[in-house]
Each structure stands twice: as C-alpha cells, then as structure tokens.
Amino acid sequence: MTTDVLRVQDLVVHYHTPLGAVRAADHITFTLRAEERLGLAGESGSGKSTMALAILRMIKPPGRIEAGEIWLDDRNLMTLSEEEMRQVRLARIAMIPQGSMNSLNPVIRIKEQIGDALRDHGVPLSRRDLEGRVRDLLQSVGLQPQVAEMYPHELSGGMKQRACIAIAISLRPKVIIADEPTSALDVVVQKQVMETLARVQKELEASVILVGHDMGLVAQFVNRLGVMYAGKLVEVSPVRDIFTKPLHPYTQMLIASLPSLEQKGTFRGIPGLAPLLRDLPPGCAFHPRCPQALDRCRTEAPQFKEARPDSWAACHLL
Numbered sequence: 001m002t003t004d005v006l007r008v009q010d011l012v013v014h015y016h017t018p019l020g021a022v023r024a025a026d027h028i029t030f031t032l033r034a035e036e037r038l039g040l041a042g043e044s045g046s047g048k049s050t051m052a053l054a055i056l057r058m059i060k061p062p063g064r065i066e067a068g069e070i071w072l073d074d075r076n077l078m079t080l081s082e083e084e085m086r087q088v089r090l091a092r093i094a095m096i097p098q099g100s101m102n103s104l105n106p107v108i109r110i111k112e113q114i115g116d117a118l119r120d121h122g123v124p125l126s127r128r129d130l131e132g133r134v135r136d137l138l139q140s141v142g143l144q145p146q147v148a149e150m151y152p153h154e155l156s157g158g159m160k161q162r163a164c165i166a167i168a169i170s171l172r173p174k175v176i177i178a179d180e181p182t183s184a185l186d187v188v189v190q191k192q193v194m195e196t197l198a199r200v201q202k203e204l205e206a207s208v209i210l211v212g213h214d215m216g217l218v219a220q221f222v223n224r225l226g227v228m229y230a231g232k233l234v235e236v237s238p239v240r241d242i243f244t245k246p247l248h249p250y251t252q253m254l255i256a257s258l259p260s261l262e263q264k265g266t267f268r269g270i271p272g273l274a275p276l277l278r279d280l281p282p283g284c285a286f287h288p289r290c291p292q293a294l295d296r297c298r299t300e301a302p303q304f305k306e307a308r309p310d311s312w313a314a315c316h317l318l
C-alpha cells in the first residue's frame with residue numbers, strides 16, 4: 001500500500017492587485033506519496049511555482065492563501081504558527097528555489113551558509129562536527145571538500161546548484177520541492193544536476209515535487225506528472241500513461257507539440273494564448289483553445305475527478 005506524505009486539498013491562492021484578484025491557484029487537490037517523484041508542468045503563469053511556494057506557506061503579500069489544507073503526514077500546515085512553520089521548512093520540507101544559484105549569499109563561504117541553515121534549526125554542532133557534516137553533505141552532491149571554503153562566485157552554475165541542493169538536504173527533509181532547478185543551466189549540466197537530485201532523494205528516502213515548464217525534461221525524472229493550466233490542475237497521471245493515453249485535451253495538445261525524432265521539422269503549437277489569471281473565461285478556462293469544446297464547457301467548470309485508476313483529470317468529456 002502506498003502512503004501519502006503530503007496531501008494538498010482544495011488549495012486556493014490569490015494575488016490581490018488594483019485590477020482585481022489574480023487566481024493563481026484555484027482549488028488544487030493532489031497527494032504526494034512516500035518516496036515518489038511528482039512533476040508539476042505547465043506554461044509560465046499556470047500557477048505551478050505558486051503551488052510550490054504555497055505548500056511551504058511562503059506566499060508573500062499581495063498574495064494570500066485563501067482556502068485549503070496542506071497535510072504533512074498528520075499535521076495540517078495551515079494550522080501551524082509562523083514559528084512552527086519555520087521549523088517545518090528545511091527540516092521536513094525543503095525547497096530548491098527557482099534561480100537558486102542567486103539565492104546563495106555572495107559574501108559568505110559555502111560551509112558557513114550550510115552552518116547557518118543548521119544553526120537556524122537549533123542543530124548544536126561543534127566547529128569540528130560542522131566541518132565533518134559539511135564535507136559529507138558536499139560529497140553527497142558530488143562536490144569536492146574544498147568547495148566548503150569557497151565563495152559562490154568561485155563556483156560554476158552547476159556547482160552552485162549542487163551547493164543549493166546540499167543546503168536543502170542538510171536536515172534530511174522528507175519532502176523536497178525543486179522549482180525549475182535547472183532552468184539556467186546547459187543541457188549537460190542539467191542532466192548532472194538531475195542525477196544528483198535523484199541520488200540524494202534515494203539516499204534520504206524522500207519524496208520530490210519537481211516543478212518545470214519543460215514537460216519532456218520533467219517527465220524524464222518523475223513517476224507521476226501533474227499538468228497545470230490557468231491556475232488549475234487539469235490532469236495527474238502516471239508518467240507512462242500521460243504520454244501514451246493523455247486524458248485532458250490540453251495534455252494531448254502539449255504532448256503533440258513536443259518535438260520528436262519521427263516528425264522532424266514539424267511543430268504543432270497550441271493555438272491561442274493562455275488567459276489572464278485575473279480575467280479567466282467562464283466554464284472551463286481552456287474552452288477558447290479547445291478543439292473538442294462542448295456547449296456546456298463555456299458555462300460549467302469541469303470537476304477534477306478520477307477518470308481511470310490512478311489518473312485524475314478535469315474535463316467534461318471524461
């Protein structure tokens with residue numbers, strides 16, 4: 001039997017702007033299983049990074065979590081105080097943020113940045129213990145011990161990203177959220193960083209949520225894939241099924257738009273543009289772009305439901 005480590009239930013996040021509420025996450029429901037790798041893919045502005053931040057309750061004003069529950073094992077994170085939540089971050093759920101290479105402090109050596117993270121969570125370590133711990137952490141992400149004494153600007157992009165992974169796993173979290181962790185890296189380094197992430201996940205027996213706009217890249221890493229559109233989760237399916245028998249018309253069109261070796265030179269884009277999150281069309285938000293839209297799609301939003309075993313989608317055709 002699979003156990004869920006994280007359960008997100010009906011999560012709603014709005015950003016309040018002078019022009020109205022931007023509905024960045026609209027009643028999102030999904031689970032993350034023990035030792036699972038779950039992908040969240042979608043175009044930019046689909047709400048996937050908002051989801052990553054919301055799980056850690058790191059949405060900043062004018063954004064706000066309006067409703068929903070985030071269960072980590074048997075605790076609803078929405079009921080925790082700020083201090084309790086601060087302890088959960090890093091210790092239980094760690095984030096490798098988007099552009100994390102810039103999240104390192106440029107004037108502090110790597111070992112001190114790891115030490116700060118540990119001390120901040122009350123881990124009592126002597127100088128010698130800290131050096132040993134830093135060495136082990138760097139080794140587990142494939143970095144040499146000398147990196148401990150270096151400043152971020154002395155590291156390549158890939159090394160900086162691995163240093164960020166070392167900080168993220170310093171308290172052996174059970175859930176790692178990686179938001180576009182390889183977006184600024186070249187293809188070879190991307191692969192190395194993803195292999196590092198896969199290795200540490202296995203070692204820690206952790207679960208990973210990988211957020212990305214490149215569906216092909218995300219799919220290579222995950223067991224199940226969630227597809228987001230206009231602030232909603234429109235499909236979650238095992239990755240092998242999503243490529244062979246996608247349920248939602250948007251997923252079908254996304255997959256058809258991926259470049260393939262068989263169809264060299266032909267790219268099929270998705271016609272139209274994603275809607276503004278503060279001005280969503282009524283009914284199914286995908287209906288203006290959906291070639292299979294029915295009359296009811298223009299007025300009635302589809303429910304997100306299990307459409308076949310272990311596959312969930314929101315579409316009136318299902």
Ligand code: SF4
Pocket residue numbers: 248249250284285286287288290291292293294297302314315316317
């Ligand atoms: Fe297309 Fe209707 Fe399904 Fe939306 S609900 S994806 S418009 S068929």
